[in-house]
Amino acid sequence: MEMLRRSSVFAAEVFDRSPTDKELVSQAKALCRDYIHSRLNRAGIGWSRPEQGVAASGGKLAEVSLVVQWLGDELEYLRPNVYRNVARQLNITVAVEGVVSDAFMAVAADIFSTGVTWGKVVSLYAVAGALAVDCVRHGHPAMVHTIVDCMGEFVRKSLTPWLKKRGGWADITKCVVNTGPTLYSHWLVSAAFAFGHYLKAVVLYLLREK
Structure with missing residues (x-):
């Protein structure tokens, strides 16, 4: 718990300057922990939050966390079937760390x-x-940490240059403030439908690999 609290506080303290790659990854993982905890709580699964998560720590990262969760709510509302039973859709077992990691990546x-x-x-x-949610429901809560680590690893390898060009994670808040309802709705619908196609492609890919 103390480690989670310290990492969230550290991640929240670096918005006053240009973030380093390491800080962007730390923030990505802190946001992921917050997002997962919110989804587990919403699913009614007994899971204790960190003593001080990002949203509770205040500051810019807390605002980012709330925005990411809110936008995620909208995506899930638009395409509920896409964001439920993901493990089943991917035809994977959540009991093996390597399988969960490979599927997520x-x-x-x-x-x-x-x-x-x-x-x-x-x-x-x-x-x-x-x-x-799938992992915890099937009795493998330790996989939550695996998913958070995978998020950090993917951000480190693929997203840090893009994030740095935009000044870091705080840029996502501009999407909410500066975008009108029509464009904002289109932005979410496009993301939701695009992921539906990606998920089908990955299912076929994983099946071919077996």
């Missing part, structure tokens, strides 16, 4: 195969939350 790679947008970033967090 494969989905992430497909989502961003044609470029990076905030809609796709939120979509990946929605996948992480849904997969975490």
Whole structure:
């Protein structure tokens, strides 16, 4: 608990300057922990939050966390079947860490195969939350940490240059403030439908690998 609290506080303290790659990854993982905890709580699964999560710590990262969760809610509302029973859709077992890691990284790679947008970033967090719910429901809560680590690893390898160009995670809040309802709705619908196609592609890919 103390480690989670310290990491969240550290991640929240670096918004006053240009973040380093390491800080962007730390923030990505802190946001992922918050997102997963919110999804587990919403699913009615007994799971204690960190003593001080990102949302509770205040500051800019707390605002980012709330925005990511809210946008994730909208995506899940638009395409509920896409973000439920992800493990079943991917035809994987959640009992093996390597299987969960490989599946998450494969989905992430497909989502961003044609470029990076905030809609796709939120979509990946929605996948992480849904997969975490599957893992805990099937009696493998330790996989939550695996998913968080995978998020950090993918951000480190693929998203840090894009994030740095935008000044870090706080840029996502501009999507909510500066985008009108029509464009905002279109942005979410595009992300939701795009991920539906990515998920089908990854299912076929994983089946071929067996």
